[in-house]
Amino acid sequence: MTLSSYTFNRPVIHFGGGTTTPVVPEVPEVQTTLPTSAYGQTIPVVFGKCRLPAAYIWVAPILTVTSTHVEWWDTVTTTTAKMSARLRFARPLVPNSTWTLRKLYANGKLIYDGSAGYRQSGLKFTAYDGRSTQPRDPTMVSEEGEDNVSAHRGYLDMVVKDFDIIGLGSPPVFEAEWIQDGATTHDYDTFTTLSPGYAGLLAPDWSSGVLYAFGFSPRSMRRYSIGATTEYFSVNHSIAASYFSGFRYVPSLDRLVYLAGFTGVGDVDAALVEPLTGALIASSVAHATTAVVQDCAAMVDLNGSAVYVGFSNNQQIFAFSLTATTIERSYQSIASFGGYSSIQCVTPGEVRGSELDFWFCADADLVKVTLTALGTFKSSTVVATLSDDLRYAVYDDGDLVVWTDAATVKRINGTTGAVEFTKTVPYQIETVNFRYPGSPDQQRLVDEFYFPSSGTSYFTNLETGVTRSVSGDSTTSQYFYDGQSGEALIVNVAGGPIRMRILDGDGTQRELTDFLQALMESGGFASSEIAFEGDIDDIIDGAVIDVTAGVRDIARSVCEPYSIAVFERAGKIIFKRALTDGALAIDATISSSGDIVDAA
Template identity: 75%
Template sequence: MSFSRGVWAGWGTPTRSSPTVPNVPDVQVTLPTSAYGQTLPVVYGKCRLPAAYIWVPPILTVTSTHVEYWDTITSTTAKMSCRLRFARPLVPNSTWTMRKLYANGKAIYDASIGYRKKGLKFTAYDGRSTQPRDPTMVAEEGLTNVSAHRGYLDIVVKDFDIVGLGAPPVFEAEWIQDGATTHDYDLFRVLAAGTVNLLAPDWEAGTLYGRQNGGALIRHFSIGAQQEYFATDNSFGLNYFSDFRYSRTLDKLVFLAGFIGSGDSVAVLVNPLTGAVDATSASAATTAIVHDCAALVDVAGGTVLVGFSSNEQIFSFYADSATGLIERSYQSTASFGGYANIECVTPGEVRGSEFDVYFCADADLVKVTLTALGTFKSSTVIATLADDLRYAVYDDGDLVVWTDAATVKRINGTTGAVEFTKTVPYQIETVDTRDLGSPDQQRLVNELYFAGGGTSYFTNLDTGLTRSIAGTTPANPYVFDGQTETIITTNGFGVPERLRIIADDGGKRLLTDFLQALMEAGGFAPDEIAFEGSIDDLIDGAVIDITASVRDIARSVCEPYSIAMFER
C-alpha cells in the first residue's frame, strides 16, 4: 500500500492558484414604479409614503481596478440619479421636511438621529411657489428642458450606488409638515479637566483627536459615544501649535509647532497611541506666522501638508510612510504670486503622481499643482472675481467659493466660469478670526455649515441657497460632518461637544385644523366653514384620495368621531 505525499501530510509545496472571484451580477435597470397614470395622494400633517419614479437618466455600471499593496482590487458601481415623487401637500406653500428615507424598507437617512447612508446625496423639495429647478436635472437635461416641479413633495437623488441592491429600489419617505428642528448639544464625558485647544476628527473611524496645549496632552474621544477613552503625554519644548491633523495613511498625527511662533514653526509627526514625537522637520514652514488653515492630502506612499502664512508664503511638508520622516518639500517667496492676502487653502483632485490645491488669494482662485512628494509643479489662476475670496471647497470637480461681500459662487473647475452667484445671510470671517474649520476638516455632502449671530446656516453647494435654523450656535472653533450631520466644537470650558440639528416628529394636530384646510382646498371660503361645540380630537396626519369630493372625504373623516356634518 502506498501513499502520495501531499500538503495534507505535511510534505510538499501546495499548488497555489488565484482565488475565484464571483462575477458582479448585472444591475437591472427596470424601475419598480412609474408615475404615469397614477393618482398622487394629497397629504396633511405627517405621513410615510412610497415614491414614484418620474425621471431617471441612464444608469451606467462602471468596473474599475486599482492596486493596494500587492493586491489588485476590483470595484463596480452603478450610480443612479432620479427624481422621486411622493404626494401633493393639502395646504399650498406649506413647509415640509423629509425626516426619514428608506430604500427597499431599509433606512438610508434619518434626520431624527443624524444618520445618512454613506454616499447618499439628495435634495428634498416641498413644492413651494419659489422652488427652483433642480441642478442635477439641469446638468443632465439642460436648463430649458427642466421645470421646477412646484406643488409636489419630491426628492432628487444624485449618484446613488445601487450595485448592492441589484436594481433601482422602492423608496419610501416620512414627511413632516411644519416640523420644528432644534439644536441638540451633547457634551463629551472627559477623564480629566483641561481645555482642548485643537481638534482633528477622523470621520471615517468616528474618532476625535484633541490636543491640550496646557499640559501637553493628546486626548482620544469617541464621536459616537461622546466619551474620552484615554490621554497620552505629548510634552516637548515648543509653545505654539497649529494645523492639527490626523493622517489615515500614516496613522499619525501631524501638526506645526514653534517656540516663538514666528519663523520657527516646524512639522511634527506624533504617534497617536503613545503621544511620542516620531519625527520633526529640520526646516521651518515659513519666515512668518503660520495661519491655522491647511490642507492635508494623503498620497501614495505618504502624506503632504500644505499651508500658508501671514506674509503670504505657501509651503508644503512631505511625510514618508516608508522612512517615518517628515521634511519641508516646498516654500515659496513672501507674497506668493504678488498677492497681498491669502485667506484659505482647500484640497482638490489627487492624480497618482500629483495633486491640486486651491488658494483664495485676493480676488483670484488659484490652482497650485504639487507632486506626490509635495514639490511645486505649477500654478494657474482659475477665476478672477469682483470681490476678494474668503473660503472655498472642492465639490465634484468644481469650486464653491465665499467672498467678502457675503456671496457664494460656484466656479467650473475646468473653464473657470461662474455657474451661479447667490447672496448668503452671513459673512465668513478672515482666516485670523473665523471659527469655521479648514475645508479639509469638513466631510461635506450637500451643504456647508456656518454658525453666526445665534443662527445655524446650511448653504447648498449645488444651488447656493441657504436654509437657517435659529438657536444657540458654536462660539469656538467647529468642524462639520455632512455624512452624519454632526458639528464638533468645544464649550466655554474647552470640553468637546457634539451638536446635531434634530428634526422632531411633527406632534399632534387638531382634527378641526385638518377639516378647515380640507374644505378650503376644495374651494370653500374660510367664512363658509364653521365648527359648533367642543371638538378637541387630535390626529397625526392624513393621506387623502383625491378621486373623491371634499364633502365625501370630510364626511368619512367625521363619522368615526361621531361628528355630524351638514350644509346650510
C-alpha cells in the same frame, strides 16, 4: 511561549516559468426596471404627518462601472451602479406649507434619520416641499438642460444623486416619513472626558468616527468616539513649544501631525506623532516659514505618504512631505508669493497620479498650485480673477465654490475659470485670523456648506448657491462640519469638545378641525362657508387621503368615527358634535327644517 508555536502564512511569489490566466470577475447584474412608477397612478394628498412610498417620475441613465486596483498581492475589484432620480411622494393638502423629510427608507432599510442625525454613507439627496418659490433641481438641470426641467412645484418630492444600487440589484422602493411644520432644534452634547483638560486643536477622522484632540492643559493626545461623545483614552505629550497649529490625522499612516514653535514667528516646525503613545516620532529640520503660520492648512493622504500644505501672514506658501517615520519641508516659496498681499485660504483639489492640486484664495485671484507627490513645486496658475477678494473656498466635483469679502458665494469652473453662479448670502465669512469654520479639508461636505452667525445656522447649497436657515445656533468657536451625519464638532474652551446636531422634530399633533377646514378649502369652499359647532376638540397625527373622492365624502368618512355630524345650513357646511346617550349616537340639535344632512 516559544516562536515555534506560531504558524506564519507568507505570500507565494512566482518568478518566470509561464504565465497564469487572469481571473476576470463577473460584473453583478443590475435590473433597471422601476418598482413604483405607472402612468395614471393616484398621488395621495397629505396633512400633518405621514409615511408613504414614492413613485419614480424621472431617472437618469444608470451607468455601471467596474474598476480594479492592486493592494499588496490582491486585485481588488469594485463595481458601482449609480442612479439619479426624482421621486414623488404626495401633494400637500395645504398649499405653500412647510414640510420636512424626517426619515427615508430603501427596500425597508433606514438610510436617513433626521431625528437622530443619521445618514447612510454616500447618500446625497435634496428634499422639496413644493412651495411656490421652489427652484429647478440642479441634478436634473445638469442632465437634461435648464429649458427641459420644471420646478415641480406643489408636490413632496426628493431627488437622489448618484445613489449606488449595486448591492440592491435594482432601483429600490423608497419610503419616507414627512412632517408638516416640524420644528428643528439644535442639540449640543459635551463629550465625556476621562480627565479635566482643554482640547485646543481638533482633528476629526470622519470615516472612522474618531476625533483626535490636542490637549493644551495638560499637554496630551486625546482620542474620542464621535458617535458616543466619549473619550477613549488620553496619553501625555510633552513638547517644548508654546505655539501650535494645523492639527491633522493621517489615516493611511496612523499618524498625527501638527506645527509647533516657541514664538510662532519664523520658528515653526512640523511634528509627527504616534497617536496611541503620544511619542514624537520625528520633526522637521527646516522651519515652515519666516513669518507667522496662518490657521488654515490642507493635507492630502496618498496611501503610504502624505503632503501637508499651508501659508503664513507674509503670503509665503510651504509644504511638508511625510511618511510613517519622517517629516520634512519639501517646498517654501518666497514671501508675497505671486505678488499677493493677502492669502486667506487653501483647499486640496484633484490628485492625478504623482501630481496634487492645491487651491489658494489670494487677493481676488483663485490660484491653483500643483505639487508633486513628494511635495515639491511644479506650477501655479491663476484660474479666475474676481471683482471682490476671496475669503474661503471648497473643492466640489472639479469646481471651486468660493466666498468673497462682499457676502457673496460663487461657483467657478475648475478648468475654464468661468463663474457658473453668483449668489448673495446672509452671512460674511471672516478673515483667516478670526473665522469659526475650520480648514476646508477638515470639513466633510455633502451638498451644503454650514456657517453659523448671529444665532442662526445657514446652509448654502454648493450646486445652486441657495441658502436655507435654521434659528437657534449658539456656536462661538472654531468648528468642523460633517455633512454626511449633519453634525459639527466645536472647540470648547471650558473642557471637552462639543458635538452639535440639528434634529428634526416628530411633529405636533393637530386639531381635527384644522384638517377639516383645510380639506374643505381644498375642495373650493371659502373659509366663510365652513363652521364648527359644539365641542370638537379631537386630536390627530396626520392624514393621507385619496383625492379621487369628493371632499364632502372624505369629510363624512372622517367624521363618522368621531360622532360628528356634517350638514348644510344656509349655504354653509356645518360640522357639529353629536350628543350621546351612552349607547346610541344621536344629534338632537339638527333642525327639522333648513338643515340638510350629508347622508351615506
